[in-house]
Amino acid sequence: MKFRSPTAQPLHVALTTGHTCVVPPEGAEIDQIFHREAISRGAIPGSITEDEKPVLATGFDRKALIAGAMNAMLEGANEEDFNKDGKPNLREVNARIGFQASREEVDAVWAEVSKNLDAGGEKTEGGATGA
Template sequence: MKFRSPTDEPLHVALTTGHTCTISPEGDEIPQMFHREAISRGAIPSSITAPETAPVGGFDRKQVVTDAINAMLDGGNEDDFTNNGKPDLRKLQARVGFKVEREEADAVWAEVSKAPDAAPDAA
């Protein structure tokens, strides 16, 4: 039976017996002994026609950080920001629920802080 990888990358399938195979995105005929493991790893049987990229509402890390910084700005709490005006990482991380690196926060802050200035220029 022919299977194809669910992504643009080859799918590697290994059995506890030591047998291995690779399934390409274009599709490959694989022996029966790999079928169950290939399906459990997400390989798509040739008999199933699935969309190439199924839109799934995933986690957009940058958008979550952007929303949190905007909420901090709207909140008006001066303690949410450092003395130099940047978002306080501890407060930002508490809002988003995961670790945010200073470089990541600074990149989003640069976009958010210049956004109001960009609107008049566009007119």
């Protein structure tokens, strides 16, 4: 399937498997393994014409989705959801959110979620906790 970058700059897509690709502004065929991540990063599928105004970024908040998955993992109390160091299992987080988040991205959200839980914060919309 063909995708194009939503801006004049190429869009770099990397998977946790180590696979990478570049989506140029003029568009290019990309392998199916990149489709979900490319869309989550804002790539425009080839089936959308230049005249159409895609609404791809509205309502998609990566951070809120990751925080929501972490809160669900906490509520589930399944030991396999967390590593020995207490951090969320990256594979479990990615399975719950439906796209590939990096370890750094998950750790940053986990720092906020755990900080707010330690402070007794309440959950807010999207599963994130209030500061």
